Amino acid sequence: MKTKIIKTKAIVLSALLAAALNVSGESVSGPDGRLVVDVTAQDGTPVYSVTYDGKNAILPAPLGFESDIDDFSKGMTLVGTKRSTIDKSYTQSRIKKGEIDFKANVMECTFRNDKGHEMTVEFVVADNDLAFRYAVPTQGPTSAIRILDEKTSFRLPEGTTTFLTPQSKAMIGWKRSKPSYEEEYSHDAPMDTTSKYGNGYTFPALFNLNPEGLWVLVSETGVDGRYCASRLGEFRDAGYEIEFPMPEENNGNGTSEPAFALPGHTPWRTLTVGNSLKPVVETTIPWDVVAPLYEPSTDYMPGKGTWAWILWQDASSNYEDLKTFIDFAADMGYEYSLIDANWDKNPGREKTAELMRYAVSRGVSPFMWYSSSGYWNDIRQTPVNHMDNPVVRKKEMKWLKENGAKGIKVDFFGGDKQETMRLYEQILSDADDYGLMVIFHGCTLP
Template sequence: MKKKLKTTLALLVMAMASMAQNVEMTGPDGRLRLKVVNEGETGVSYSVTYDGKQMVDASPLGMKTNVGDFSSGLKLVKHETAQIDTTYQLTRIKTSQVHYQANELVCHLSNAQGQSLSVTFRISCNDIAFRYTLPRQGETGSVRVMEESTGFHFPQQTTTFLCPQSDAMIGWKRTKPSYEEEYKADAPMNERSQYGHGYTFPCLFRVGDDGWVLVSETGVDSRYCGSHLSDANNGLYRIAFPMPEENNGNGTVEPAFSLPGSTPWRTLTVGATLKPIVETTVAWDVVTPRYETKHDYRFGRSTWSWILWQDNSINYDDQVRFIDLAAEMGYEYVLIDAWWDKNIGYERMEQLIAYAQSKKVDVFLWYSSSGYWNDITQSPTNKMDNAIIRKQEMRWMQKLGVKGIKVDFWGGDKQETMRLYEDVLSDADDHGLMVIFHGCTLPRGWERMYPNYVGSEAVLASENLIFQQHFCDNEAFNACLHPFIRNTVGCMEFGGTFLNKRLNRGNDGGSIRKTSDVFQLATAVLFQNPIQNFALAPNNLTDAPQICLDFMKQIPTTWDETRFIEGYPGKYIVLARRHGDKWYLAAINAMEEPLKLKFSFPELSGSTVSAYTDDKKMQPQLKTQKIKEKGEFQLTVQPLGGAVWVK
């Protein structure tokens, strides 16, 4: 009897000791809860609840490296806590003033060999960010990461809103992956991704009726690769590294960094509704600037001929027409796309740039990222990938007063490619140049990390509307996804807002736009990027409704505040943004039936607003509307239609 009692007491003490090693922490308001647990031989896991409801089941932590295996047999040895309360200003994201409050938990782990690894968690009211830190391992001062065990295990009732990671070295001139695949909405977790390579960040999950989770990453720079999610295995998604074939096989799949050092941040945004998803700033909250700038970069609107007039428009005379269009619209920039070095030439470009400046329009120039990892012939090529040539080119642009570059066709997430992104940004800032990326990866906190970064495509963008009618037919569906997924974690250089009915040079052929003009105006508010290359054309000055032109003349591109009002991914969205003291409310409808809206926005209580809506023939109309004292709105938005209120 005494022996049995001693055994029972011993087991109880061991259980209590094990429990003591587990740790829980909530965000500042107590609703979001993180739990880190010792799982015995399987290692250490984390789980997440919100308002007591399970949002992420027990999920693995750890990684395999060349200096030690931290993927299994990990133990939670000790932990430390701290509070974070910071503010920062950033004019290139969805809100210009950010107050970040979070509770920090640092978990110190040990593997079977006694080697140390720590995981830092930061838990705010709706966000969790975490990353690994490795100390120096004796005389070893560097590490190569073979794989991460990091996982995200969702409850069975979860459905997904995901974009598949494409095969490498496919698509136009073998330039993929470039984050331009098609989403599936409300798909089951057990459905295999289109190409079998998992899914690109960000990834949106609906956890039954309990809430929503957005998974992404931030803080990726030259010291790591870009990652994505694997296909699910019984609801468990894991961090996946790039494919060996990316960038024509150049560069390693396994990232490496010096010790002590840290990985990028993995992020989860959690909410009972979609509001925290749309309004999150976690991608920027946990990163820091990589360098300071001495330049004062100016953001704004731009015209570009290529989107409707394509390659043949890159000639001197057509570019003059788009410079004149920019001047007429009061826009700050013109983007001169591929082939300018061949069709116009460096000498005449000096004249063209001088002409633009005489019209108070500044210039962005297009470049290919490289030529040795794809088959691109659009020029200039083989300049941005070579440090010596790149700096010579940038000195030439700086001398002429060029304000920025658009660098295209990247095709990979390897560390070597991330290093080139950073090198281009750093050298460009030395020469006072802003940078836009196309055919590229997702930006991961880059708005705060790099002062001259202004946007990335990384989405099925406007050019696809030109290429196939299929994408015009699905334009509204995709537009109702981006504010919830792609655009919520980073600037999105979409290049949209068409006023042509037919998407070609003559407005008389090619793809047929199915959405209304007011829908197009609404996307100028819904899609956020500090420099917007709008898809307007010179003919719009005479064939587009004047109320649309007047709206596009005064639309801002930077925002001080963003508020989600209501919506559902792929169906509809109502969003408010503030620029200075002026509010813009935008709504679009992707459903087959009219959308009857009834909501309140107290900030406009008792105000008189300009209301842009579709009439019965889907033509734009502008009316003055008095908002009720409680800020109540009531409106019907037609299928493929939109509405915008401005105060």
């Protein structure tokens, strides 16, 4: 009898302990209940984990960040949770799916330290997709924040293999134009393999969780001029951590540490999880959790085009060859023809304007090449120093519109800093004012 009483007390204590632990943590699942995110604070560190069909996708991994205000990665307590749902439909004309129905459950977990500083981690969980970001309110009288280091991490089960592309060192390669985001992917490599340059990996990152029979795709979305683009660091501490751009990127111009006004938020970190590659191939999460920054001035239509440079590279920049490819586009019924680098030298600006008008007369719209800047690589292909200068850029876009251009191809972006993200936005916004489409080349993840 005594043994039974002791056993009963042990059961009661275990139940009380489990109840206490449950109070300090929260969970949210996707609509079908298979993808589950657990969130808690362990010894003051915000931590999350992810399972799919009860199998480990992300092992308990730290969250948070260090900032000029405070360290939001330690000494934190989970003090509140809000829940909601998303059920929306939208259309897209430029991605893998035209009509998208997105349903997800949302959990917002607020963490606070003993100074009263707060951050909220917002989780959006669909059937196979997870997106999360940090939302930061004003902190007392402080209405601006600089993020010094993100502690966001992804810890994967032992035995996982990787499909990753290395982040290049800055200011190396042809004409010191790297990173140009054209490095090769490794296939099925162990997690502890050091990347080619020792600088971690460019998004997106694919993982085969062999012991669990799962696939996980890690990426980001919602990056804009209020933050930098990020990457995964080298494998350490059983996983990978978010890292910011290297100081050497963009020839040292701009800070590696993003800053934004408060209240504000960081970009979304995304995970797609499934028992096969089907959810990875079909995911629309990069678009599901973002909204257009502005209403476009016109209904831009992608289409087919010709490109003389593909055959003779820079030597193809001459009047006759460019005209031949414009005629080729017209004969094939294609909408566009790309006039690539050095057109302002050969055939020259006046003859190129003549070519552009000729293209329009044949029902073909020209796209025109530009270097992104003139100060973060040694590229000599022209035009340079046009797209990075707002005064010159707007004058140039006015000239393009007057001569029948329908788009620009802007090349050789030299890094992922917040300054570069602002340049992407500025080019897109100004181009929209003149009804121009934009191709970014040598650029980061869209």
